[in-house]
Every structure is written in C-alpha cells, then in structure tokens.
Amino acid sequence: MRSLRSLVAALFLAGALQSTLIAGQPYIDVDQINGVELLPPPPAPDSPEGIADLASARAVFKNRTPAEQKRAEKDSSLSIYNFQPAIGDFFRKGDFPKVDILFESVKTNISEIINAPKKHWKRQRPYQLDPELALGRPEDSFAYPSGHSTRGMVQSLILADLFPEKREAILEFGRTIGWDRVLIGKHFPTDVNAGRVLGKAIVHELKKSPAFQRDLAAAKAEVEAAAAPAGGR
Numbered sequence: 001m002r003s004l005r006s007l008v009a010a011l012f013l014a015g016a017l018q019s020t021l022i023a024g025q026p027y028i029d030v031d032q033i034n035g036v037e038l039l040p041p042p043p044a045p046d047s048p049e050g051i052a053d054l055a056s057a058r059a060v061f062k063n064r065t066p067a068e069q070k071r072a073e074k075d076s077s078l079s080i081y082n083f084q085p086a087i088g089d090f091f092r093k094g095d096f097p098k099v100d101i102l103f104e105s106v107k108t109n110i111s112e113i114i115n116a117p118k119k120h121w122k123r124q125r126p127y128q129l130d131p132e133l134a135l136g137r138p139e140d141s142f143a144y145p146s147g148h149s150t151r152g153m154v155q156s157l158i159l160a161d162l163f164p165e166k167r168e169a170i171l172e173f174g175r176t177i178g179w180d181r182v183l184i185g186k187h188f189p190t191d192v193n194a195g196r197v198l199g200k201a202i203v204h205e206l207k208k209s210p211a212f213q214r215d216l217a218a219a220k221a222e223v224e225a226a227a228a229p230a231g232g233r
Helices: 002-023 048-062 066-075 080-087 097-121 147-162 164-183 189-206 210-230
Strands: none
Touching: 048 164, 048 189, 066 164, 080 097, 080 147, 080 164, 097 147, 097 189, 097 210, 147 164, 147 189, 147 210, 164 189
C-alpha cells in the first residue's frame, strides 16, 4: 500500500511540475538577486583572513566524529526529508506531493542565482588547497558561496513556515546542513556564512511571488490535512 501511494505521489508530482513549466510562472527571476553585489568577496588565500579560514576548515575536518561524518554525507543529498528528525516521523517522502512540488520548483528557480557568484569569484575549495582535506568525490563547482548552505537555509525557512511549531528545530537543522560541508572538507566557514545570507535573500524575494504564495498555500493545506486525523503534530 505504501509503495502504491508513493508511485501515485510521484506521478502527481511529475504532472504538476510539467504544468508549472508550461504555464511559465517562475517564482523568481535570475536578476532579482545579484549575489556578487549582495555578498562581500571571499578572502584571498594568502590574506590573514584566508589563512585563518583554511586553519578553521582543517581543525573542523580533523576533529569530526564518525557520527558527524555520516550525518554530513546524508545531508549532502539535500532532501527535504532529511529534516524529519526536526519535524517528526510522519514527514515521509511520498506522503506530501504538494510540498514536493513547492520545493522542486524552488530548486529549479534558484540554481542560477547560486551559481552566478560562484562563477564570478571562482574560489577553490579547502581540499584543493590542502589535499589532506579530500574526502569522497570532488565537487564540480566553485566554493563561494556554499550552495548547500544556501539551499539548506532556503529549505529551512520555507519548512519553518509550513511547520511553525517546529520552527527552531528546523532552522537549527538548516544551519547544520551548511556546517556539515566544512566537516567533510568541501567548504570554508566563510562559504557557509555567505550561503546563509544568500539563502535569506532568496526567500525574501520568493515571498513576493504570487506563484510561490499559491503553491505555499497549497502545501500548507496539505500539511494541515495530514495533521488533522492525528489531532495535531
């Protein structure tokens, strides 16, 4: 029964996303946020700040625990269902198709906004400056700002609107997504902080969009309907 429900949800999601694309209603335009103007430049590698940033990245990487590494590797998937510990066991993939539509649309809409400052500054990642920080497969993009930190902030702020009673736990988990990238040598702390700033700016602009507000309202209704039979979350 569960697998059938998941299949139906997947088909619903695919159809709804196709309708959104046909309607041509993006939530946000690329030129609404200029990350290069919004963010300060990353520190140069040989500057005192850049040297301190690398030293911090080394310390965090070398002192990570196996449990932290496992969590960081899981968080890298950027699935909104990684937030389940903060929201509750009922928050399961396949059970919230309208929530999925909302976040898939956001993911598509904000990619270039995140990539533009990365391409502008072309900052190398920690493991490119210190091979001892290499862990897992290398990334195919630049470091600043952190895309995971940006997306984690965006996800957490929207989920906090959907589950306001879980707001603090959700926002804390969203911050963890960015920090976990330092734990596994993919980012400097300054990359993560910049991502948080960019993520907040993105959500601020998203909330101006009627299309986003429409899909957010549909997702909220779905969440409330799922909670009603159990008498609340």
